[in-house]
Amino acid sequence: MASRPLPGSTTLGLGHMPSPLQEERLSPDRWQAVYNFGRSTWRPGWVVRPTRADDVAALLEWARTHGWKVALRGAGRSYGDAALGNGHLLLDFTRMNRILEWDPDTGLLSVEPGVTVERIWRYTLEDGWWMPVVPGTMYPTMAGMLAVNVHGKNNWKAGTLGEHVRRVTLLTPRGQVRTLTPEDTPEEFRAVVGGLGVLGVILEVTLQMKRVHSGDLLVRAWATPDLRHTLEALDTHKDAWDYVVAWVDGLAGGKALGRGQIHVARYLEPGEDRAPARTLRAEHQDLPDNLFGIFPKSVLWRFMRLAMHRPGMRLVNLGKYLAARTLAHHKEYRQSLVAFNFLLDYIPHWERAYGAGGMMQYQIFVPKAHAQDVFREVLRVTQRQVPTYLAVVKRHRPDDFLLSHGVDGFSLALDFPVRPRRLPQLAGMLDYFNRLVLEAQGRFYFAKDASLTPQVALAFLGEGAVRRFLTLKDAWDPDGVLESALYRRIFAPLRERLGLNPHAHRG
Ligand SMILES: Cc1cc2nc3c(=O)[nH]c(=O)nc-3n(C[C@H](O)[C@H](O)[C@H](O)COP(=O)(O)OP(=O)(O)OC[C@H]3O[C@@H](n4cnc5c(N)ncnc54)[C@H](O)[C@@H]3O)c2cc1C
Structure with missing residues (x-):
C-alpha cells in the first residue's frame, strides 16, 4: 500500500483535541487505497473510523484549521465515487453503529x-x-x-x-x-x-x-416477451402491489429486445400469515449458507467469473429467461422480506466475478412517455458496443428533494464489466446515453454514477437547484472542508461556472 508523509510531519498529533483523540495518531498505516463498490476505481486516503460525535467534531476542526479536505463514507456500497476522497481524511462511520x-x-x-x-x-x-x-x-x-x-x-x-x-x-x-x-x-x-x-x-x-404483519411477502412472477410488455406490466401492477420490478435479458435482441421477468409483491394483511411470530424471526429471514444445499455461497463468485464474457452471459440470461417462462411463469408464492429484497446478497462478493477491472453500474431515470424509446436505443447500442450483464427496470415517482433522481417513469440499471482497453468505448457510449436521457428530460443517480460531467448534472438538476445546494454549502461549510471525489468531479467545477468562489484545494 502506498504511503506518503503528511504535510509538516509523519504523524498527525491531535494533542489539543478532547479525549480520546489525544491518543489518536494518523500513522502511516492509516494511509489506504479505498475502492468503490464495483472495484473499478480507487483513491488513497487517511482512513479514520470514529466512534463518538466528539471525535468527529475534533477531526473536522483539525482538518479545517490545517486546510485538509474530509470525505465521508458509510459501508462503501456506492458504485461510483460518492464515498471516495481525494487523498485527504476519509471518515468511515461503520463503528458509529448504535x-x-x-x-x-x-x-x-x-x-x-x-x-x-x-x-x-x-x-x-x-x-x-x-x-x-x-x-x-x-x-x-x-x-x-x-x-x-x-x-x-x-x-x-x-x-x-x-x-x-x-x-x-x-x-x-x-x-x-x-x-x-x-x-x-x-x-x-x-x-x-x-x-x-x-x-x-x-x-x-x-x-x-x-x-408488517408477517415476515413474508406474497410474490407473483411471470415472463414478458419484449420491452413494451415489460414496461406495461410494471405500470399496470404498480398500484395493486407494493413492490414491482423487472429483470431484463440485456443480451436478447430483435423482437425479444427487453424481454424479461416481472416480480410483484405485497405485504400480507393481518391474519393472512397464520404463524407471524415464526416468520418475523431472524432464523426465518436468514439467507442460506449453501446454494441448492450444496455449494458454499462464499466461493460462488469464483465460478461466476468463468461465465463473465458475452457468450457465457448470453447463455446465463437465456437460461434465466427460459426458466422464467416455464418453471416460474405465473407462479405465486410467499418469500421472506429479506430474500425478496436482497437477492444480490445471496452471493457474497459477486462483484468480484467481473475480474480485475471491476464493474460499474449505470442507472437512468426516464419519464414514462419516453422510457420505451430511450431504453430500446440504450439496449440496442449496448449489444453492439459494451454488453450489459445485468439489467433491471423499476417504476418510479418524483419527489421534491433538492438533488432528486426521481421521475414519474421508469429507471433502467445496467451493470457493465470494466475492461481497461475498452474504457474509451464505454465512456463514449455512456456519454451518448446521457444525452439521450437529457433530451427525454430524464434524471441520473449519483450513487450509481461515474460518467456524468458537470454540464450534464447542471442540465438535469437545473441551475436553481445547484445554486441553492452550493449556497447552503457555503453557509455551512465556508472553508470547503467536506469534499468527495464526486463533489470534486461535478460540483466544484460548477461553482466556477455559476460565479461562486472556488474553495481552496490543497494536496
Ligand atoms: C448490490 C447493491 C444494490 C443496490 N441497490 C440499490 C437500490 O435498489 N436502490 C438504491 O437507491 N441504491 C441501491 N444501491 C446503492 C446504495 O444503496 C447506495 O450507494 C448507498 O449510499 C450505500 O450506502 P453506504 O452506507 O455504503 O454509503 P457509502 O457508499 O459509503 O456513501 C454514500 C454517500 O453517503 C455519504 N455519507 C456516508 N456517511 C455519511 C454521514 N455520516 N453523513 C453524511 N454523509 C455521509 C458519503 O459521503 C457518500 O456521499 C445498491 C448498491 C449495491 C452495492
Whole structure:
C-alpha cells in the first residue's frame, strides 16, 4: 500500500483535541487505497473510523484549521465515487453503529449513522416493523443511504427513504449541530437528504418504520416477451402491489429486445400469515449458507467469473429467461422480506466475478412517455458496443428533494464489466446515453454514477437547484472542508461556472 508523509510531519498529533483523540495518531498505516463498490476505481486516503460525535467534531476542526479536505463514507456500497476522497481524511462511520432509541409501539427508530439495514431488521422485525424503503442489499448504512436518498423496488408506492425520516442531526464542519425535520426546516432537510455528504456529517437519524404483519411477502412472477410488455406490466401492477420490478435479458435482441421477468409483491394483511411470530424471526429471514444445499455461497463468485464474457452471459440470461417462462411463469408464492429484497446478497462478493477491472453500474431515470424509446436505443447500442450483464427496470415517482433522481417513469440499471482497453468505448457510449436521457428530460443517480460531467448534472438538476445546494454549502461549510471525489468531479467545477468562489484545494 502506498504511503506518503503528511504535510509538516509523519504523524498527525491531535494533542489539543478532547479525549480520546489525544491518543489518536494518523500513522502511516492509516494511509489506504479505498475502492468503490464495483472495484473499478480507487483513491488513497487517511482512513479514520470514529466512534463518538466528539471525535468527529475534533477531526473536522483539525482538518479545517490545517486546510485538509474530509470525505465521508458509510459501508462503501456506492458504485461510483460518492464515498471516495481525494487523498485527504476519509471518515468511515461503520463503528458509529448504535441503536439509540426504539419504540415498538409507534415504530419510531433513532440510530447512529453507521447502523446498517441488516442491523435494523434484525432488531425491529420481531416487533413487527420493517424499513419502509430498502435498497437491493442489506449492507449499506443509514447515513450512507440518506446521503443519496435511496429508493427500493417499492419506489412508486413508498417513495424514497428520505420521505420516511422524521429527524436528522447534522454536524457542520464549523462545529454547529443542527436538527433538521421535514416540518420545521423543510429546505435544509430536503438538501441534506440526498446531499452527498458534503453539507455536514449526519450523526443521528430518526425513521418511521413500516408495520408488517408477517415476515413474508406474497410474490407473483411471470415472463414478458419484449420491452413494451415489460414496461406495461410494471405500470399496470404498480398500484395493486407494493413492490414491482423487472429483470431484463440485456443480451436478447430483435423482437425479444427487453424481454424479461416481472416480480410483484405485497405485504400480507393481518391474519393472512397464520404463524407471524415464526416468520418475523431472524432464523426465518436468514439467507442460506449453501446454494441448492450444496455449494458454499462464499466461493460462488469464483465460478461466476468463468461465465463473465458475452457468450457465457448470453447463455446465463437465456437460461434465466427460459426458466422464467416455464418453471416460474405465473407462479405465486410467499418469500421472506429479506430474500425478496436482497437477492444480490445471496452471493457474497459477486462483484468480484467481473475480474480485475471491476464493474460499474449505470442507472437512468426516464419519464414514462419516453422510457420505451430511450431504453430500446440504450439496449440496442449496448449489444453492439459494451454488453450489459445485468439489467433491471423499476417504476418510479418524483419527489421534491433538492438533488432528486426521481421521475414519474421508469429507471433502467445496467451493470457493465470494466475492461481497461475498452474504457474509451464505454465512456463514449455512456456519454451518448446521457444525452439521450437529457433530451427525454430524464434524471441520473449519483450513487450509481461515474460518467456524468458537470454540464450534464447542471442540465438535469437545473441551475436553481445547484445554486441553492452550493449556497447552503457555503453557509455551512465556508472553508470547503467536506469534499468527495464526486463533489470534486461535478460540483466544484460548477461553482466556477455559476460565479461562486472556488474553495481552496490543497494536496
Ligand atoms: C448490490 C447493491 C444494490 C443496490 N441497490 C440499490 C437500490 O435498489 N436502490 C438504491 O437507491 N441504491 C441501491 N444501491 C446503492 C446504495 O444503496 C447506495 O450507494 C448507498 O449510499 C450505500 O450506502 P453506504 O452506507 O455504503 O454509503 P457509502 O457508499 O459509503 O456513501 C454514500 C454517500 O453517503 C455519504 N455519507 C456516508 N456517511 C455519511 C454521514 N455520516 N453523513 C453524511 N454523509 C455521509 C458519503 O459521503 C457518500 O456521499 C445498491 C448498491 C449495491 C452495492
